[in-house]
Amino acid sequence: MAFLDFVPNLGRQVLLTIPNLGAAARFLLRSLVAVINRHFSIQQLLKQVYGFGVRSLLLMMVAAFFTGMVLGFQGYYALVRFGATSALGTLVALSLLRELGPVLTALLFAGRAGSALTAEISSMKATEQLSAMEMMAVNPFAWVVAPRLWAGIIVVPILCAIFDLVGIFGGYLISVPVLGVDGGTFWAQMQSNVTFSGDILTGLFKALCFGLVVTWIAAWQGYAAQPTAEGVGNATTRSVVTASLAVLGLDFILTALLFT
Amino acid sequence: MAAEALVELENVHFSRGPHPVLAGVDMRIPRGAIVSLMGASGGGKTTMLNLMAGTLAPQSGRIRVAGQDLQTLDFEGVYRLRRRMGMLFQHSALFTDFSAFENVAFPLRRHFRLDESILRKLVLMKLEAVGLRGAAGLMPAELSGGMGRRVALARAVVMDPMLIFYDEPFTGLDPISVGIIATLIRRLNDALGATSILVSHDVQETFSIADYGYILAGGKIIAEGSPEALRASDSELARQFLGGQPDGPVPFHYPARDNYATALTGSAAAGEVI
Numbered sequence: 001m002a003f004l005d006f007v008p009n010l011g012r013q014v015l016l017t018i019p020n021l022g023a024a025a026r027f028l029l030r031s032l033v034a035v036i037n038r039h040f041s042i043q044q045l046l047k048q049v050y051g052f053g054v055r056s057l058l059l060m061m062v063a064a065f066f067t068g069m070v071l072g073f074q075g076y077y078a079l080v081r082f083g084a085t086s087a088l089g090t091l092v093a094l095s096l097l098r099e100l101g102p103v104l105t106a107l108l109f110a111g112r113a114g115s116a117l118t119a120e121i122s123s124m125k126a127t128e129q130l131s132a133m134e135m136m137a138v139n140p141f142a143w144v145v146a147p148r149l150w151a152g153i154i155v156v157p158i159l160c161a162i163f164d165l166v167g168i169f170g171g172y173l174i175s176v177p178v179l180g181v182d183g184g185t186f187w188a189q190m191q192s193n194v195t196f197s198g199d200i201l202t203g204l205f206k207a208l209c210f211g212l213v214v215t216w217i218a219a220w221q222g223y224a225a226q227p228t229a230e231g232v233g234n235a236t237t238r239s240v241v242t243a244s245l246a247v248l249g250l251d252f253i254l255t256a257l258l259f260t
Numbered sequence: 261m262a263a264e265a266l267v268e269l270e271n272v273h274f275s276r277g278p279h280p281v282l283a284g285v286d287m288r289i290p291r292g293a294i295v296s297l298m299g300a301s302g303g304g305k306t307t308m309l310n311l312m313a314g315t316l317a318p319q320s321g322r323i324r325v326a327g328q329d330l331q332t333l334d335f336e337g338v339y340r341l342r343r344r345m346g347m348l349f350q351h352s353a354l355f356t357d358f359s360a361f362e363n364v365a366f367p368l369r370r371h372f373r374l375d376e377s378i379l380r381k382l383v384l385m386k387l388e389a390v391g392l393r394g395a396a397g398l399m400p401a402e403l404s405g406g407m408g409r410r411v412a413l414a415r416a417v418v419m420d421p422m423l424i425f426y427d428e429p430f431t432g433l434d435p436i437s438v439g440i441i442a443t444l445i446r447r448l449n450d451a452l453g454a455t456s457i458l459v460s461h462d463v464q465e466t467f468s469i470a471d472y473g474y475i476l477a478g479g480k481i482i483a484e485g486s487p488e489a490l491r492a493s494d495s496e497l498a499r500q501f502l503g504g505q506p507d508g509p510v511p512f513h514y515p516a517r518d519n520y521a522t523a524l525t526g527s528a529a530a531g532e533v534i
């Protein structure tokens with residue numbers, strides 16, 4: 001029964017999503033172009049960059065450290081069978097730079113900053129703060145949405161770069177002092193096999209796309225929420241779930257496109 | 261009603277989906293007056309304020325504010341007009357991450373580049389006018405309901421608007437705060453030479469300060485006139501509303517489906533009646 005319900009349910013979800021997608025796309029466009037509105041302020045943008053950064057930095061660093069250490073263990077386990085532990089530095093770095101850094105940063109960002117952003121915008125809507133702005137002839141897209149959206153686009157690549165660095169350090173700590181891989185080889189191999197444009201920039205570009213998508217979904221869910229206490233709660237949950245799935249889906253597409 | 265009209269509505273129709281909210285409304289708000297707008301909850305009063313402020317557009321009909329036809333104005337034109345309007349929202353709508361001072365300063369900061377000392381003077385003057393100069397540094401969460409409403413009022417008038425909207429300014433306040441707000445509405449209107457539109461259920465308090473009143477029911481204006489004229493109105497609907505009688509042309513019973521037994525025992529739809 002449940003399975004038979006699944007197909008029409010999925011169909012209904014898709015049909016319900018399509019008109020919403022149009023509205024969400026218009027929302028994104030309005031927010032992106034609001035940078036030229038006279039009520040857009042660099043100060044607000046910096047405040048949001050700082051807010052997002054402070055909110056997620058420690059979380060990112062802890063997560064990155066553990067991820068890097070696990071990569072060290074698992075990579076060693078796989079490589080030691082082929083006597084190829086000299087490639088461990090390369091493995092850790094490539095895994096982080098190309099894949100785990102951008103994806104995990106984006107997922108953590110969606111859970112931490114994205115959900116907070118949805119809650120903030122939807123409560124501003126529920127308490128008529130957005131309408132009040134509109135009444136004061138201040139465009140809420142320029143004052144509220146645009147700075148947050150652009151801040152997401154700026155912050156996620158930066159957080160990703162930090163994630164990569166901390167992760168590589170975690171991988172090094174396990175590989176060299178703990179598992180006894182030669183330190184010189186670890187770094188030298190990494191240096192000669194990681195390319196700047198192919199690996200580092202690709203990863204940061206992914207992070208930028210994820211930053212846009214996560215912040216867009218979070219802001220849109222907040223903006224489109226039912227203006228009630230329950231609506232705020234629902235929107236926050238939906239924001240995290242949708243943004244996480246979108247990151248994973250988009251990651252597949254980007255990886256396929258950028259794969260070289 | 262000889263005075264020139266600041267706001268004019270002509271045969272305004274507005275609906276949300278298939279559900280008509282306003283079905284042909286005509287109104288005339290004379291310059292300098294406090295005009296009250298009364299009607300049942302969900303009757304379209306807030307919608308009407310939004311139409312006059314240009315945040316919503318009617319499906320048909322004309323709305324003129326200060327001689328300008330809102331339907332022919334572009335986005336910039338509406339925004340320019342709105343800078344000369346103030347609105348006190350039903351839930352105050354203060355910005356939660358700004359202090360009382362910064363809330364009041366917000367429109368000034370966004371629209372003008374003022375010297376900090378001049379800005380301070382202007383903001384404190386408005387806070388003084390609502391009796392809250394001393395609360396300038398408090399955050400919205402630290403203000404009582406009545407104080408929050410007064411800070412919002414100071415913010416609504418900080419640009420010296422020509423037109424002020426009040427959306428249920430008395431709702432949820434204690435009797436003393438209600439009296440204070442009512443006095444402030446009258447005093448600010450006259451001091452600023454503004455025109456005010458006051459949406460309220462509080463007949464007593466509203467009629468004590470309003471110059472003229474409209475009663476909205478079923479998407480139409482069913483009665484209008486001075487407070488005395490409205491009180492003496494022979495319209496049954498107006499009498500029911502002003503007298504607060506539970507039953508009359510607006511029925512006490514929400515239309516039930518079959519009999520009250522089904523409503524009591526159960527379905528979710530019946531549960532919503534309450």
Ligand SMILES: Nc1ncnc2c1ncn2[C@@H]1O[C@H](COP(=O)(O)OP(=O)(O)O)[C@@H](O)[C@H]1O
Nearest residue numbers: 276279281299300301302303304305306307308
């Ligand atoms: N954003 C909205 N979306 C859909 N319907 C709305 C919205 N706002 C108000 N309505 C509906 O429009 C009608 C009039 O609402 P409103 O103008 O707020 O009434 P009032 O202020 O007189 O209580 C109500 O039936 C309400 O449910």
Ligand SMILES: [Mg+2]
Nearest residue numbers: 305306350427
């Ligand atoms: Mg209302």
